[in-house]
Amino acid sequence: MNYEKAINAQYGQSDLGKKILAILEGEGLDTARLIQDILAPIEELHLRGRSATIELARAVGLNESMRVLDIGCGIGGPARTLASEFGCHIIGLELCEEYCNATEIINDRVGLSNKIEIRQGNALNMPFDNEIFDIVFMQHVLMNIENKERVLSQSKRVLYPKGRLALNTICAGSITPIHFPVIWANNPDINFLFTASELRQLISNSGFKELSWKDETKEILEGIERARSKPRSKNPQPISLGLIVADPSTKWRNIVRNLKEGRIEVIQGIFEKNQ
Numbered sequence: 001m002n003y004e005k006a007i008n009a010q011y012g013q014s015d016l017g018k019k020i021l022a023i024l025e026g027e028g029l030d031t032a033r034l035i036q037d038i039l040a041p042i043e044e045l046h047l048r049g050r051s052a053t054i055e056l057a058r059a060v061g062l063n064e065s066m067r068v069l070d071i072g073c074g075i076g077g078p079a080r081t082l083a084s085e086f087g088c089h090i091i092g093l094e095l096c097e098e099y100c101n102a103t104e105i106i107n108d109r110v111g112l113s114n115k116i117e118i119r120q121g122n123a124l125n126m127p128f129d130n131e132i133f134d135i136v137f138m139q140h141v142l143m144n145i146e147n148k149e150r151v152l153s154q155s156k157r158v159l160y161p162k163g164r165l166a167l168n169t170i171c172a173g174s175i176t177p178i179h180f181p182v183i184w185a186n187n188p189d190i191n192f193l194f195t196a197s198e199l200r201q202l203i204s205n206s207g208f209k210e211l212s213w214k215d216e217t218k219e220i221l222e223g224i225e226r227a228r229s230k231p232r233s234k235n236p237q238p239i240s241l242g243l244i245v246a247d248p249s250t251k252w253r254n255i256v257r258n259l260k261e262g263r264i265e266v267i268q269g270i271f272e273k274n275q
Helices: 003-011 016-027 032-043 049-059 077-086 097-110 148-158 196-205 217-229 248-260
Strands: 067-071 089-094 116-120 133-139 159-172 208-215 264-273
Touching: 003 097, 016 032, 016 097, 032 077, 032 097, 049 077, 049 133, 049 159, 049 264, 067 077, 067 148, 077 089, 077 097, 077 116, 077 133, 089 097, 097 116, 133 148, 148 159, 148 196, 159 196, 196 208, 196 264, 217 248, 217 264, 248 264
Parallel strands: 067 089, 067 133, 089 116, 133 159
Antiparallel strands: 159 264, 208 264
């Protein structure tokens, strides 16, 4: 299997940036806040979306003086949230070419190109010098990475001494296997889940000191149930997950089913680089 080709096939959508720009222009949106609000359903491809990003940023102590690396930045939603809410400078590293192109188009439209730099590349071979970042963010990325030791080693390399790793990820639950397809994998070929205990130990063995570790699975399931109980708008939305994910309904149902059956868990973790 060609890994990079498989990832681009899983996530890539032809001319994604142009399609998003056409929708924004068609809606007549002319402020950064309105644009980010309409993109909210698609621009943060992790559970709890923008709320999870802000909570993770606060947990890691993010501030405007910090330099942040967002690994697997997608179409840039988390980076735009961090730049807008915390004022920090961010470099986004993303393997999917279409996501990189779309991110740059959106960043330019909302006036954040001066705060966010996008690099296309592989997290296993980060194109950065040693010790140049205060924070490494990884949200729902490790599920697609088989060689987790390597990406953790690379993360440690690019962090300043005492730099921090902020992690939001899906882990394998006590029941296996998971139901496919899901958003990060249509089949087992690019699905590489560790259990929470395996991942926790691996991060510690990779030269990081644990500062916090939180299982968010129950909270997420409760949020899903609350959302289901709310009345849905009958008006069609100009932006939906189907723009960037094939068959999103099936994939979302499987994610919920996997959560309920204990096949996956969601973890937030904060770690500090050891000397």
